[in-house]
Amino acid sequence: MTKTECLLNLQQISWHIDGRSVLDGVDLRLQRGEITTIIGPNGAGKTCLIRIALGLLPASAGTRWLAPNLRIGYVPQRFPINPYLPLTVADFLALPGPSGQASRWWPAPRQRYAQQDILAALREVGAEHLLLHPALTLSGGEQQRVLLARALLRKPDLLVLDEPVQGVDLSGQNELYALIRRLRERHGCGVLMVSHDLHVVMAATDQVLCLNRHVCCTGHPEAVSQHPEYQRLFGTSSSRDLAIYTHHHDHHHSLQGDATDCHAGCTHD
Numbered sequence: 001m002t003k004t005e006c007l008l009n010l011q012q013i014s015w016h017i018d019g020r021s022v023l024d025g026v027d028l029r030l031q032r033g034e035i036t037t038i039i040g041p042n043g044a045g046k047t048c049l050i051r052i053a054l055g056l057l058p059a060s061a062g063t064r065w066l067a068p069n070l071r072i073g074y075v076p077q078r079f080p081i082n083p084y085l086p087l088t089v090a091d092f093l094a095l096p097g098p099s100g101q102a103s104r105w106w107p108a109p110r111q112r113y114a115q116q117d118i119l120a121a122l123r124e125v126g127a128e129h130l131l132l133h134p135a136l137t138l139s140g141g142e143q144q145r146v147l148l149a150r151a152l153l154r155k156p157d158l159l160v161l162d163e164p165v166q167g168v169d170l171s172g173q174n175e176l177y178a179l180i181r182r183l184r185e186r187h188g189c190g191v192l193m194v195s196h197d198l199h200v201v202m203a204a205t206d207q208v209l210c211l212n213r214h215v216c217c218t219g220h221p222e223a224v225s226q227h228p229e230y231q232r233l234f235g236t237s238s239s240r241d242l243a244i245y246t247h248h249h250d251h252h253h254s255l256q257g258d259a260t261d262c263h264a265g266c267t268h269d
């Protein structure tokens with residue numbers, strides 16, 4: 001595994017619907033081992049961009065490149081379970097998952113997951129105790145852990161999460177982001193996620209892409225929070241409040257995340 005291995009490269013992606021431009025000329029590049037978070041206001045095109053990255057939505061223009069044989073684990077915004085199906089968490093995780101590409105004529109082949117893999121995935125996300133719970137009665141944070149376990153069963157090179165902390169309280173959000181960081185380290189995967197504001201992701205992400213139909217700004221979260229486009233979208237108070245979430249160090253970052261004035265004794269914590 002190399003740190004600079006590119007997993008996903010979207011170039012000049014545009015998407016139009018009903019004569020309306022939803023995404024316009026968006027670039028996004030993600031490396032193995034890196035966490036990139038897409039932020040932006042409601043309707044900014046975050047979910048559409050994720051769906052284009054996943055290949056679920058064809059772009060109107062631009063190119064999408066994935067590393068060969070890339071395995072993607074996807075954690076959707078909502079729990080994809082029919083309310084009339086009384087599944088336990090174990091039943092849900094045992095549903096066969098795709099194990100290859102769909103062709104024009106045939107759906108993707110599916111694979112069954114072994115019991116020990118299901119248990120290991122649940123253990124990894126701290127949700128082993130939920131094995132026999134009815135899937136539909138889980139809390140927001142429990143649902144996200146179970147969906148993460150499901151994504152891990154694919155042994156992903158790239159984890160894609162659409163608003164993973166939606167409906168989760170603040171301490172639960174911090175726990176979930178810490179879990180995502182641990183999974184990135186343990187599996188050496190890349191992570192692409194959507195979030196609504198930079199506040200909670202500040203300490204959890206390497207790169208931020210601030211989207212509002214086009215890319216407003218992109219780079220290290222600290223640098224993005226100072227960018228005029230970010231402040232115009234989220235207000236200047238939002239970047240002031242970020243100070244409490246910032247990790248402490250004694251140098252600054254460029255938009256690319258490089259330390260601009262790092263000296264021999266400077267520190268990160």
Ligand SMILES: Nc1ncnc2c1ncn2[C@@H]1O[C@H](COP(=O)(O)OP(=O)(O)OP(=O)(O)O)[C@@H](O)[C@H]1O
Nearest residue numbers: 017018022040041042043044045046047048049196
């Ligand atoms: N299938 C579709 N048909 C028509 N319009 C669509 C379709 N899918 C998305 N849109 C529109 O595209 C825009 C961007 O939607 P998207 O779901 O990507 O926004 P978002 O940034 O994820 O928003 P939110 O933060 O509210 O989840 C919205 O105005 C939405 O109504």
